[in-house]
Amino acid sequence: MADAAISFAKDFLAGGVAAAISKTAVAPIERVKLLLQVQHASQQISADKHYKGIVDCIVRIPKEQGFVSFWRGNLANVIRYFPTQALNFAFKDKYKQIFLGGVDKHSQFWRYFAGNLASGGAAGATSLCFVYPLDFARTRLAADVGKAGSTREFNGLADCLGKIFRSDGLRGLYQGFNVSVQGCTGAMAYELTDAHPGLLVTVFDLPRVIEMRRHFQPRAHNERVTFVAGDFFKDDLPQADLYILARILHDWSDEKVHVLLNKLSQVCTPGCGLLVSEILLDEERRRPSRALFQALSMTEGKQRSAREYNDLLEKHGFATQEIKYTNNLLDAMLFIKKDSNDKRTLLASSSASIETAELV
Numbered sequence: 001m002a003d004a005a006i007s008f009a010k011d012f013l014a015g016g017v018a019a020a021i022s023k024t025a026v027a028p029i030e031r032v033k034l035l036l037q038v039q040h041a042s043q044q045i046s047a048d049k050h051y052k053g054i055v056d057c058i059v060r061i062p063k064e065q066g067f068v069s070f071w072r073g074n075l076a077n078v079i080r081y082f083p084t085q086a087l088n089f090a091f092k093d094k095y096k097q098i099f100l101g102g103v104d105k106h107s108q109f110w111r112y113f114a115g116n117l118a119s120g121g122a123a124g125a126t127s128l129c130f131v132y133p134l135d136f137a138r139t140r141l142a143a144d145v146g147k148a149g150s151t152r153e154f155n156g157l158a159d160c161l162g163k164i165f166r167s168d169g170l171r172g173l174y175q176g177f178n179v180s181v182q183g184c185t186g187a188m189a190y191e192l193t194d195a196h197p198g199l200l201v202t203v204f205d206l207p208r209v210i211e212m213r214r215h216f217q218p219r220a221h222n223e224r225v226t227f228v229a230g231d232f233f234k235d236d237l238p239q240a241d242l243y244i245l246a247r248i249l250h251d252w253s254d255e256k257v258h259v260l261l262n263k264l265s266q267v268c269t270p271g272c273g274l275l276v277s278e279i280l281l282d283e284e285r286r287r288p289s290r291a292l293f294q295a296l297s298m299t300e301g302k303q304r305s306a307r308e309y310n311d312l313l314e315k316h317g318f319a320t321q322e323i324k325y326t327n328n329l330l331d332a333m334l335f336i337k338k339d340s341n342d343k344r345t346l347l348a349s350s351s352a353s354i355e356t357a358e359l360v
Contacts, residue, residue: 016081023074023078023081024071024074027071027077030142031061034139036051073137077135079134080134083131087126140160189201190225193224201225201226202225203227204230204237207229210229233256240272243273243274244274244277247330248260249304249309249312250278250304261312261315262316264316265317268317270339272336273335274334274336275333275335276309276334277330278309280304281304281308283305306320317337317338318335319335319338
């Protein structure tokens with residue numbers, strides 16, 4: 001037992017040293033890549049100071065920020081290796097018991113193969129719940145282009161984690177954990193207006209996300225798509241005939257979902273539609289597997305079945321109109337706000353243009 005522990009410790013340390021060396025060696029290239037990706041959204045890099053390419057970035061970084069700045073964020077990247085490996089090791093054994101219990105690798109090879117992949121992926125997703133703040137800090141530090149002192153947003157790993165925690169709390173350290181790129185770009189909104197010429201779409205999202213939208217807009221201006229900044233838990237929601245919650249509700253606990261649905265219920269008039277787009281679990285909560293794997297990375301929310309969503313929305317005056325299982329990435333449920341004075345429920349618009357609010 002002692003020999004096994006010593007052997008594991010040696011392998012663990014050797015792997016850590018190797019990872020530290022390799023990550024440190026490629027850190028300059030990683031930072032150049034990151035700066036080229038985020039420069040258009042960075043408030044520290046004005047439009048006339050954008051990097052023109054890889055060579056320009058490599059030449060300017062040491063001149064403007066110092067040679068050592070090539071390794072900004074590398075400490076967090078190295079540190080996170082050790083807890084990640086330890087957690088992966090611990091969780092993978094646990095998930096192997098779940099996915100590979102009673103599976104013979106000789107007579108059930110493909111099931112054994114799939115179970116190994118599943119246990120490894122589940123272990124990685126679970127580990128990420130614990131080490132993501134380090135990954136987030138590494139990205140924020142690498143994206144900081146200040147030279148020194150007051151021009152830098154953060155002065156090291158501890159300063160970065162401390163400032164973000166004080167300003168945004170624990171949730172701030174998990175920003176981007178479950179990123180929905182489509183939400184911040186408004187891609188769904190533009191697709192909807194292209195398909196339906198009479199449609200007006202409002203995208204409602206957090207201020208910092210709305211600020212990013214200008215970098216993803218189509219060249220042709222579309223006045224039928226507008227953006228409103230706000231927090232759907234705190235601010236008033238825009239008026240609309242149909243609300244779309246695309247990959248939203250699974251992020252939150254039932255308690256938080258009730259808060260949001262209560263706000264929607266207050267702003268919705270009878271006949272108003274609510275489209276919920278999520279991965280729907282079967283009633284036994286065993287499938288689809290993609291939803292179960294995704295749930296492993298959640299810190300607060302959960303995946304739900306169609307019946308569970310129906311029960312949640314029914315309490316706020318919404319009736320299920322249609323359920324669509326796509327056998328693809330997302331399923332859909334259409335709800336209609338009921339009229340308490342009329343048993344009939346219709347989805348209609350009083351004008352030629354139907355206004356839609358996409359909450360992301």
